[in-house]
Amino acid sequence: MRVAVIGDGxxxxxTAGLMASVxxxxxxxxxxxxxxxxxxxxxxxxxxxxxxxxxxLNYLSEIVECELDIIIITDVSPIESYAQFKMExxxxxxxxxxxxxxxxxxxxxxxxxxxxxxxxxNSAKVCCVxxxxxxxxxxxxxxxxxxxxxxxxxxxxxxxxxxxxYPFNRVTDVIKVVKTREAEFSCFAGNAMLATRLSFxxxxxxxxxxxxxDIDIVRECxxxxxxIGRDYLYxxxxxxxxxxxxxxxxxxxxxxxxxxxxxxxxxxxxxxDRQKDLLFRKIWSFFATELKGKTIAIWGGSFKPDSSxxxxxxxxxxxxxxxxxxxxxxxxxxxxNEKIKHHYSNNQRFRIAPSAYAAxxxxxxxxxxxxxxxxxxxDFDKIAESxxxxxxxxxxxxxxxxxLRKYQIRYFGIGKGEVI
Amino acid sequence: MNATEAKTWNKLxxxxxxxxxxxxxxxxxxxxxxxxxxxxxxxxxLVDFSKQKVNSNTMQLLxxxxxxxxxxxAIKNLASGDKVNTTENxxxxxxxxxxxxxxxxxxxxxxxxxxxxxELARMSKVVDDITTGNWRGYSGKPITDVVNLGVGGxxxxxxxxxxxxxxxxxxxxxxxxxxxxxxxxxxxVSLLFERLNPETTLFVxxxxxxxxxDTLSNAASAKAWxxxxxxDESIIIKQHFIGISVSESKMEKWGIHPEHQLKLWDWVxxxxxxxxxxxxxxxxxxxxxxxxxxxxxxxxxDQHFFSTDINQNIPVILGLLGIWNTNFLNIKAQAILPYDAxxxxxxxxxxxxxxxxxxxxxxxxxxxxxxxxxxxxWGEVGPxxxxxxxxxxxxxxxxxACDFIAPVNRFSTITSEHEKSLHNQHxxxxxxxxxxxxxxxxxxxxxxxxxxSSELKNHKFYPGDQSSTTILIPELTPYSxxxxxxxxxxxVFVMATIWGINPFDQWGVELGKLMANDTLRELNxxxxxxxxxxxxxxxxxxVKSNFATFKGVEEDx
Numbered sequence: 001m002r003v004a005v006i007g008d009g010x011x012x013x014x015t016a017g018l019m020a021s022v023x024x025x026x027x028x029x030x031x032x033x034x035x036x037x038x039x040x041x042x043x044x045x046x047x048x049x050x051x052x053x054x055x056x057l058n059y060l061s062e063i064v065e066c067e068l069d070i071i072i073i074t075d076v077s078p079i080e081s082y083a084q085f086k087m088e089x090x091x092x093x094x095x096x097x098x099x100x101x102x103x104x105x106x107x108x109x110x111x112x113x114x115x116x117x118x119x120x121x122n123s124a125k126v127c128c129v130x131x132x133x134x135x136x137x138x139x140x141x142x143x144x145x146x147x148x149x150x151x152x153x154x155x156x157x158x159x160x161x162x163x164x165x166y167p168f169n170r171v172t173d174v175i176k177v178v179k180t181r182e183a184e185f186s187c188f189a190g191n192a193m194l195a196t197r198l199s200f201x202x203x204x205x206x207x208x209x210x211x212x213x214d215i216d217i218v219r220e221c222x223x224x225x226x227x228i229g230r231d232y233l234y235x236x237x238x239x240x241x242x243x244x245x246x247x248x249x250x251x252x253x254x255x256x257x258x259x260x261x262x263x264x265x266x267x268x269x270x271x272x273d274r275q276k277d278l279l280f281r282k283i284w285s286f287f288a289t290e291l292k293g294k295t296i297a298i299w300g301g302s303f304k305p306d307s308s309x310x311x312x313x314x315x316x317x318x319x320x321x322x323x324x325x326x327x328x329x330x331x332x333x334x335x336x337n338e339k340i341k342h343h344y345s346n347n348q349r350f351r352i353a354p355s356a357y358a359a360x361x362x363x364x365x366x367x368x369x370x371x372x373x374x375x376x377x378x379d380f381d382k383i384a385e386s387x388x389x390x391x392x393x394x395x396x397x398x399x400x401x402x403x404l405r406k407y408q409i410r411y412f413g414i415g416k417g418e419v420i
Numbered sequence: 421m422n423a424t425e426a427k428t429w430n431k432l433x434x435x436x437x438x439x440x441x442x443x444x445x446x447x448x449x450x451x452x453x454x455x456x457x458x459x460x461x462x463x464x465x466l467v468d469f470s471k472q473k474v475n476s477n478t479m480q481l482l483x484x485x486x487x488x489x490x491x492x493x494a495i496k497n498l499a500s501g502d503k504v505n506t507t508e509n510x511x512x513x514x515x516x517x518x519x520x521x522x523x524x525x526x527x528x529x530x531x532x533x534x535x536x537x538x539e540l541a542r543m544s545k546v547v548d549d550i551t552t553g554n555w556r557g558y559s560g561k562p563i564t565d566v567v568n569l570g571v572g573g574x575x576x577x578x579x580x581x582x583x584x585x586x587x588x589x590x591x592x593x594x595x596x597x598x599x600x601x602x603x604x605x606x607x608x609v610s611l612l613f614e615r616l617n618p619e620t621t622l623f624v625x626x627x628x629x630x631x632x633x634d635t636l637s638n639a640a641s642a643k644a645w646x647x648x649x650x651x652d653e654s655i656i657i658k659q660h661f662i663g664i665s666v667s668e669s670k671m672e673k674w675g676i677h678p679e680h681q682l683k684l685w686d687w688v689x690x691x692x693x694x695x696x697x698x699x700x701x702x703x704x705x706x707x708x709x710x711x712x713x714x715x716x717x718x719x720x721x722d723q724h725f726f727s728t729d730i731n732q733n734i735p736v737i738l739g740l741l742g743i744w745n746t747n748f749l750n751i752k753a754q755a756i757l758p759y760d761a762x763x764x765x766x767x768x769x770x771x772x773x774x775x776x777x778x779x780x781x782x783x784x785x786x787x788x789x790x791x792x793x794x795x796x797x798w799g800e801v802g803p804x805x806x807x808x809x810x811x812x813x814x815x816x817x818x819x820x821a822c823d824f825i826a827p828v829n830r831f832s833t834i835t836s837e838h839e840k841s842l843h844n845q846h847x848x849x850x851x852x853x854x855x856x857x858x859x860x861x862x863x864x865x866x867x868x869x870x871x872x873s874s875e876l877k878n879h880k881f882y883p884g885d886q887s888s889t890t891i892l893i894p895e896l897t898p899y900s901x902x903x904x905x906x907x908x909x910x911x912v913f914v915m916a917t918i919w920g921i922n923p924f925d926q927w928g929v930e931l932g933k934l935m936a937n938d939t940l941r942e943l944n945x946x947x948x949x950x951x952x953x954x955x956x957x958x959x960x961x962x963v964k965s966n967f968a969t970f971k972g973v974e975e976d977x
Contacts, residue, residue, distance in 0.1 A: 277561075281556075281559060281560030281561060282560070284556060284559075285560055289560075321554070324554040325556075
């Protein structure tokens with residue numbers, strides 16, 4: 001098929017690369033922005049190079065007139081998109097093309113886009129396929145999805161879109177066909193559910209701390225209950241990233257418009273905001289409010305491992321809070337170092353370190369914000385030796401308090417370890 | 421010179437007797453040009469005196485009285501920092517608190533505006549720390565609630581402005597709620613202790629002398645409440661208390677961290693101090709930029725007061741008419757009637773400003789005076805007062821001068837039905853404001869068709885002829901509120917100058933404080949109290965013997 005992908009983010013590149021890899025002729029619009037950061041996604045750079053040299057993947061900086069079967073829209077915020085679309089598509093040949101929204105922005109977006117585009121072309125149809133594409137796992141998420149929610153309001157178009165996703169749906173049929181509104185709603189509700197689970201567990205972690213219980217034991221116990229399941233039960237120093245927070249906020253906003261909303265999702269967000277501040281509060285108490293001149297080493301700056309994205313990352317909240325108290329901060333992140341360095345380029349008390357252990361040199365304590373694999377089993381002797389105050393504030397509950405006691409390192413986790 | 425010894429004083433008396441004694445205000449208003457004579461505009465502020473019992477001769481004579489009693493000079497001395505507060509030997513420079521940052525005012529060789537601007541910058545830093553969430557409580561949580569502990573001028577000004585400008589609340593990244601506790605009985609703080617979280621509550625102790633027992637007793641209870649939650653006293657004091665005072669040594673002795681001490685100067689009276697760091701709660705609520713707008717509004721009015729001829733000077737005219745009403749028309753009461761519920765604390769604020777300033781009976785030279793000074797001043801939001809004490813204004817036996825205050829614009833953005841309805845409420849309110857001042861002036865009868873018995877007709881009769889001033893602000897903003905407050909501050913000074921009294925001291929509040937010390941000591945003794953007068957002894961012993969008894973009764977319920 002002749003496929004165009006409109007969008008600037010990592011998802012649009014993954015989509016374009018994989019769509020080309022299964023034989024489609026693909027054009028990426030708008031994406032002159034194939035910057036290094038997007039290409040950090042594991043496997044993406046190779047994929048794009050291969051597909052580009054095969055001739056099936058091409059980049060164009062503006063929307064041109066060409067015949068297309070499918071136009072995939074992703075990572076485009078609706079506000080900028082619609083006005084621009086109408087401008088740009090006016091003279092383009094889009095008759096017969098089907099639009100597929102991968103990252104919906106509101107409930108009813110597909111219907112609205114269809115109306116808007118039909119002011120230009122009567123035959124356009126819009127579907128919504130909110131695929132789960134996670135940073136760090138984007139290629140496998142896209143090529144071997146657990147499910148494909150296919151939101152479509154037109155039977156003819158359904159056949160075409162099914163065909164588009166056929167190469168990624170071969171082992172077992174994981175396509176679930178629903179209406180476009182239902183697909184959009186499911187996307188937001190799913191995110192809201194995950195955020196709620198995380199915030200719920202964080203609330204439990206707080207309680208566990210005060211009840212002298214290790215939350216990880218509780219997590220294992222309740223996770224073994226099939227009604228609950230094990231995923232998204234990890235307490236920590238808050239979830240970051242754009243998608244989850246924005247989607248939760250979207251549902252929260254819709255709910256707020258209802259007169260009987262009790263604010264569940266507002267609380268979910270508030271809990272998450274508090275979690276992001278939690279490591280700071282522990283460090284503040286540890287130093288009895290005297291943070292001026294103290295040096296805090298931080299491992300992990302990206303909002304999750306295998307990503308260099310620092311959008312809404314807990315580490316940023318922690319760094320801001322520490323710098324505001326005139327503490328010194330040294331950060332090491334396996335892939336986000338440059339980005340964090342740029343973010344704090346004007347601050348004299350901030351620096352980044354080239355390695356995890358370099359960050360510990362002359363540091364007073366260590367805080368962990370991202371569960372990168374290389375932090376899972378560090379050299380604790382080295383840590384104990386480097387830190388002036390042998391203490392770890394672990395926002396991702398990576399270690400066992402018993403183990404660290406052997407190294408005489410004080411350990412403060414989220415719902416485990418020492419209480420402060 | 422004693423006011424009554426001024427030649428113009430007698431002329432005014434004669435003028436009243438000859439020209440106005442038997443003239444009703446209503447008749448004076450039959451002249452179309454009256455507003456030319458008696459309405460004054462300044463910077464969108466309109467002050468209309470046309471419902472006062474005056475004509476052009478009265479005004480002329482009042483200005484002459486001002487000249488004869490050196491009013492122009494007095495204003496100049498106030499502005500330049502002369503020691504106009506003679507009993508305490510200091511200037512009264514509240515106007516210096518709102519100078520433009522680049523102005524200078526040299527006092528004893530020192531540019532005091534430099535100090536003022538430094539303190540404002542320090543205050544701004546505190547506001548910034550709190551509203552960004554960087555000011556943390558003992559447990560590391562950002563502050564969510566700030567409680568102003570102060571009384572009198574350390575309470576009423578910030579309270580007035582915070583309530584009035586609620587719509588100007590700034591959307592800070594860490595918004596805080598502000599609260600006020602002033603009463604020594606502890607009822608207000610104890611209520612706050614119930615509602616607030618000690619981890620996230622910050623107390624601002626505001627006391628010019630830092631010895632005010634009301635405030636310090638509330639602060640002591642606040643400290644005890646915090647210590648109950650977290651036992652490290654030095655952390656509690658450092659993270660949960662700010663001090664605002666003239667006395668650095670007393671703040672230090674209390675334990676206030678040096679960086680958390682905001683300074684006042686002895687040349688600012690408490691009731692004139694909201695423009696300084698005393699206004700911290702205001703700035704926390706509406707932001708520093710709006711706080712600056714408040715200062716700018718007041719500064720604009722200062723410039724008008726300090727530089728305008730007295731016959732066009734609005735605070736001067738407001739004050740001179742106050743003298744006319746009090747001393748010539750023999751009106752002993754002044755009602756403040758804002759037709760805007762946001763100004764609900766304005767009457768309370770003026771009660772202190774005017775009565776504490778001008779409730780005096782001794783001249784600057786220390787001589788007793790024989791004429792009336794400050795009238796009894798009180799007030800209430802106008803539309804509510806219509807259902808409370810307006811009966812007395814309309815049909816009571818007393819003369820009361822009234823100040824009607826209203827915004828021209830309110831709810832003027834109309835994008836929905838309810839906003840349209842609110843705007844209609846505003847029109848209704850303005851209509852009531854004007855109808856009441858007119859009814860108080862013209863009086864008459866509400867008996868329809870002259871019906872009813874003659875007895876009932878009397879009940880429905882309104883004598884009218886009550887004097888009033890109407891003040892219209894364009895809309896209620898930080899700027900216009902600054903102007904309005906400064907207008908009254910200067911009015912107070914004008915009246916004090918004519919009366920020859922010192923508006924900047926308040927010795928009248930001292931005696932009771934002294935006696936309270938002995939009374940408390942005696943109340944703590946188990947033995948019968950015999951050392952006071954019979955009345956007080958009886959009350960003391962009644963309380964002592966019933967401490968336990970009444971407590972038991974309460975528990976039985």
